Amino acid sequence: MxxxxxxxxxxxxxxxxxxxxxxxxxxxxxxxxxxxxxxMEIEHIETAYYRLPLETMGDAGHGAIDSEELITLKLHAGGLTGHGYAYTIGRGGRAIKALVDYDLVPLLLGRDATDIRGLWDLMWQRLLYVGRGGLASFAAAAVDVALWDLYGLREEKPLYALFGAESREIPAYGSGVDLPKSLDELLAQTEGFLERGFPGVKVKVGREDPKEDEARIKAVRKLIGDDTDLMVDANMAWSAKEALERGRRLEQYNLYWYEEPTIPEDVSGYARLVRELDVPIAAGESLHSPHEFRRYVEEGAVGVVQIDPITNGGITASLEALRLADKAGLATSSHYTDELSAHLLCASENPVYLEKHAFALDAYLEEPQRVVNGHVRPAETPGTGMRFDERALKPYRG
Ligand SMILES: [Mg+2]
The missing domain is CATH 1.10.287 (Helix Hairpins)
Structure with a gap:
């Protein structure tokens, strides 16, 4: 006291x-x-770092990926413990943990854990000089997720109910990180997605020869038929000009969306792609703040707003992105973060798909998300419903 x-x-x-x-x-x-x-006074915050091995994967923007970094966070306040986390695709995780440990923990101790919005603003302001996105957003996200979890524990409500939303069934799509896969491997992966009942599948594009991308998309479309949705993801591989040319070639395969065709900094390039292509343009996983989402929405640079509460800067930031999308009448979806996004998309007016990503955390969660007939629902337990299985994580602690 x-x-x-x-x-x-x-x-x-x-x-x-x-x-x-x-x-x-x-x-x-x-x-x-x-x-x-x-x-609820914040009394103690503890973090841990893990490097989780992955089967080698890859895409056109990030290259080969063989591990995922996980930074877990426990925030103790008022006799309760909120659980948060951040992840990376194998780089930068130690810096995120250091930002939390050295800059955010001293800032947050003794403050009121129920002031989630105020604390988000405070973290943003404190890291402004080195932040305005990037690693600082991931660090703030780890804390913000724990604060929302704690709020749910206190109110004894699942996350979606804290948003004033109702539970809803959301279609899920199978998503590979599959650019290095051979065509046979790609088709085998797609068959696996169909067996799991997903109504949509996503394939990476960005091979050097456009004809190779086209052949792969053509083969996947032939395999899945016309009743399954097909998305493509270029992971920022091209200039806007090249993305336009590539997009025109790929549109003939009746794509559901065309994701991250160019770098996120080229907002006018995105707006041009939205105007000139028939296929909807999807973006959001590489936007690290509500400010960036606002610019995309206001400049007509996105058709499907994809949230990721870790890369976007937290649940607070992703909720704001969803509100912007709703106001503009845009479709919404998610990137990775399957468990958190199932709650968040319930708060959206037009959530078209949740991504079931190749980096599933299922092996490290006490209760992995269930997919039923290719659809998911948010967890009903209070808070986020996400608890890491520390015994499963232990061998990978760094
Ligand atoms: Mg993507």
Whole structure:
């Protein structure tokens, strides 16, 4: 209690020094919550780092991928523990853990865990000089996921209910990281997706020779027939000009969407692709803040908004991306983060698909997500419903 009072005084001094209106409002709200007893003081945060081996995969933008880094986070407040995490595709994970341990933990200790939006703003502001996205967004995400989980535990509600949403069944698609696979391997993977009942499948494109991409897409379309949706993902491989040419060649295979055709910085290039191609353009996994999503939506640069609550900067940031998409009447989907995204997409007006990604965390989760007839629903347990199986993770701790 004495620690909480000292923290309030420190905050008051900080607030007076900054003298910004938003800071004053935030402090007043925190003070009121503390007086009313709703305050949950953040007492302790612990993190761990793991390197999980993967069968070697690859795509046109990120090259070969043979491991996934997992940074787990436990946030203790008010007698409860919220669980969060961040992941990478094998690079940068130690820096994310260091940002949490050295910059965010000292910032957050003693603060009110129920002020999720306020803490997101605070983390963003504190890391602004080295952040505005990138690794800082992943670090903030690990904390933000734990805060939402804690909120669900306190309210005894699953995440989707905290958003004011109802549980819904969301179609899932099988997604390979399959650019290096031979055509036979690609078709075998696709058959596996069909056996699992997925109503859609996604294939990587970006082989040097456009004819090879075309042959692979043509063969997959022939295998799946016309009733299964087919998406392609270029992982930012091309210039906007080349993406336009490639897109025109691939459109004939009746694609459901064309994902990340060029680099995320080229927003006007994306807008041109949206205008000039018939196939919807999907993007979002490489956008690291609500500001970036706002620019895409306002400039007509995206047709399907894909959220990833880790790369986007947390659940708070992905919810904002979904609200922007809803306001613009856009379709929504997800990248990886199957378990969190099943909750988030329930809060969206037009969630067309959830991605069932090749990097499944199932082997490391106490309760892996169930896919029934190619569809998923969010977990019903309070919070995120995600708990890592520490015995399964233990051999990979770094
Ligand atoms: Mg992708």
């Amino acid at each position: 004495a620690g909480g009072r000292a923290r309030l005084i420190t905050e008051l001094i900080e607030m007076l020094r900054r003298c910004g209106d938003a800071e004053i409002v935030r402090w007043r709200m925190s003070a009121r919550r503390k007086m009313e007893g709703g305050w």
